[in-house]
Amino acid sequence: MSVFMSIPTGVLGGIAGVLQVISLLSLVLLLFKVAQFYLHRQWLLKALQQFPSPPSHWLFGHNREFQKNEELQQFLKWIDKFPCAFPRWLWGSNAFLSVYDPDYMKTILGRSDPKSIDAYGFLRPWIGNGLLLLNGQAWFQHRRMLTPAFHYDILKPYVGLMANSVQIMLDKWEKRITQDPYLELFEHVSLMTLDTIMKCAFSYQHSIQLGRNSHSYIQAVGNLSNLVFSRMRNAFYQNDVIYRMTPDGRSAHHACQIAHKHTDQVIKQRKAHLQNEIELENIRKKRHLDFLDILLCAKMENGSSLSNEDLRAEVDTFMFEGHDTTASGISWILYALAMHPKHQQSCREEIQSLLGDRAIITWDHLDQMPYTTMCIKEALRIYPPVPIVSRVLSKPITFPDGRSLPKGITVSLNFHTLHHNPKVWSNPEVFDPFRFAPGAVQHSHAFLPFSGGSRNCIGKQFAMNELKVAVALTLLRFELSPDPTRVPIPISRVVLRSLNGIYLHVKKLH
Ligand code: HEM
Numbered sequence: 001m002s003v004f005m006s007i008p009t010g011v012l013g014g015i016a017g018v019l020q021v022i023s024l025l026s027l028v029l030l031l032f033k034v035a036q037f038y039l040h041r042q043w044l045l046k047a048l049q050q051f052p053s054p055p056s057h058w059l060f061g062h063n064r065e066f067q068k069n070e071e072l073q074q075f076l077k078w079i080d081k082f083p084c085a086f087p088r089w090l091w092g093s094n095a096f097l098s099v100y101d102p103d104y105m106k107t108i109l110g111r112s113d114p115k116s117i118d119a120y121g122f123l124r125p126w127i128g129n130g131l132l133l134l135n136g137q138a139w140f141q142h143r144r145m146l147t148p149a150f151h152y153d154i155l156k157p158y159v160g161l162m163a164n165s166v167q168i169m170l171d172k173w174e175k176r177i178t179q180d181p182y183l184e185l186f187e188h189v190s191l192m193t194l195d196t197i198m199k200c201a202f203s204y205q206h207s208i209q210l211g212r213n214s215h216s217y218i219q220a221v222g223n224l225s226n227l228v229f230s231r232m233r234n235a236f237y238q239n240d241v242i243y244r245m246t247p248d249g250r251s252a253h254h255a256c257q258i259a260h261k262h263t264d265q266v267i268k269q270r271k272a273h274l275q276n277e278i279e280l281e282n283i284r285k286k287r288h289l290d291f292l293d294i295l296l297c298a299k300m301e302n303g304s305s306l307s308n309e310d311l312r313a314e315v316d317t318f319m320f321e322g323h324d325t326t327a328s329g330i331s332w333i334l335y336a337l338a339m340h341p342k343h344q345q346s347c348r349e350e351i352q353s354l355l356g357d358r359a360i361i362t363w364d365h366l367d368q369m370p371y372t373t374m375c376i377k378e379a380l381r382i383y384p385p386v387p388i389v390s391r392v393l394s395k396p397i398t399f400p401d402g403r404s405l406p407k408g409i410t411v412s413l414n415f416h417t418l419h420h421n422p423k424v425w426s427n428p429e430v431f432d433p434f435r436f437a438p439g440a441v442q443h444s445h446a447f448l449p450f451s452g453g454s455r456n457c458i459g460k461q462f463a464m465n466e467l468k469v470a471v472a473l474t475l476l477r478f479e480l481s482p483d484p485t486r487v488p489i490p491i492s493r494v495v496l497r498s499l500n501g502i503y504l505h506v507k508k509l510h
Pocket residue numbers: 115131132133143317318321322323325326329384385386389390448449450451454455456457458459460462463464
């Protein structure tokens with residue numbers, strides 16, 4: 001009996017010992033984390049001391065002030081009190097300087113600070129180390145390699161492909177509105193811009209708007225936009241291992257798989273095409289290659305220059321950047337025109353006098369629609385598709401007003417707040433296309449929908465062409481008006497979206 005009793009006692013003693021060690025280690029780890037939190041917070045407070053900030057909680061930062069879906073609106077409330085910039089505390093040991101002054105923008109964009117890991121790192125499982133996330137020499141090499149894909153001679157024939165994708169979308173609208181004249185734009189437009197980028201950059205031969213398969217990619221992109229944003233704002237979701245175990249982490253993993261399946265298929269099909277000697281010869285003869293062929297040929301000519309991983313990252317980056325931004329742009333522009341029927345009509349008249357009723361649009365038409373271009377720019381000002389970008393300072397910086405920041409601080413360039421800053425734009429909430437009339441004077445860094453400096457948008461010209469084609473062809477066929485019962489609420493995600501969709505009343509013109 002005594003032997004029988006002694007075994008469990010020994011085992012219990014062993015377990016208690018292990019538990020003691022675990023408790024001790026946990027305590028040490030906790031103390032280490034508390035010290036780390038304290039020291040980093042002290043460093044941030046000192047680094048940001050020249051910039052007053054709205055009151056914040058020592059642990060929860062500005063979380064109570066910035067409700068998840070009202071960030072953009074909250075920034076606007078504080079512009080008056082904190083001119084130029086203020087520190088935004090995400091939690092006790094995580095803060096960045098949010099900047100919305102043109103001189104500040106100019107100072108930052110004139111340097112070559114890298115993208116901030118805190119803000120962009122969570123995009124990596126999805127779009128990999130493509131042009132958007134790369135830094136330093138690797139970024140420079142990729143940018144140089146891909147710039148020819150946006151050459152004038154390449155972009156010219158894309159206008160026809162863009163027009164074709166827009167017409168397919170408008171045909172669908174025409175059928176839809178016989179049942180319900182109210183349409184939610186964002187999903188329709190996303191599918192159309194995905195169709196366009198697939199045809200233009202990836203030499204895809206069919207229209208994905210006519211099939212069913214691409215809806216899942218669009219949905220995955222929407223989910224990932226929300227998930228990446230929530231992760232940035234949640235202190236407990238920062239660690240990869242912990243995040244992967246949460247429901248959000250599992251959803252993000254699943255959405256990435258769907259997105260990658262789509263891009264893998266595109267690469268596979270084009271590679272198969274290039275196995276064909278005639279097709280390969282055609283490519284070799286081309287003076288300017290399109291985007292995917294540049295990537296594939298760079299790999300074929302010099303096997304080590306572009307790994308499969310790099311190739312995939314660029315395809316994922318351009319597939320996403322090339323359609324989600326333009327979908328946001330087009331949807332919000334059409335909404336702005338629906339809200340301002342007089343400007344809508346003036347654009348329509350300009351386009352009718354340019355194209356007649358033939359609805360055939362070419363490259364040469366694109367710089368002959370000045371009024372429509374002014375309206376597009378004004379909508380991009382009020383609704384910038386990329387509302388915020390970030391950099392981490394690689395060396396100290398001093399702004400024109402003499403205030404400075406040390407190396408290591410993250411600065412967030414808040415284009416949305418810049419575009420609504422009353423010190424920069426008088427009556428910023430008023431839609432006034434004449435701000436962009438020829439001869440109108442602005443600060444060089446007052447209007448930055450495509451960012452600025454060396455890391456500006458590589459697809460700017462492509463995007464502006466697509467916006468013009470989409471707006472022109474839509475206004476020729478339909479009259480747009482808002483749905484007063486569903487006013488869209490802009491929210492900041494990777495691109496500007498609407499919390500409750502963008503619904504418009506769409507009426508066919510005779
Ligand atoms: C209305 C449409 C668009 C807007 C408003 C827009 C805006 C921007 C902005 C603000 C940036 C800077 C991002 C940062 O600093 O983190 C950027 C970068 C970029 N954009 Fe766009 N973009 C648009 C369309 C496009 C299109 C159509 C493509 C591709 C076909 C594209 C590809 C890229 C890429 C690859 C970068 C990273 C460039 C680099 O870092 O070198 N964008 N875009």
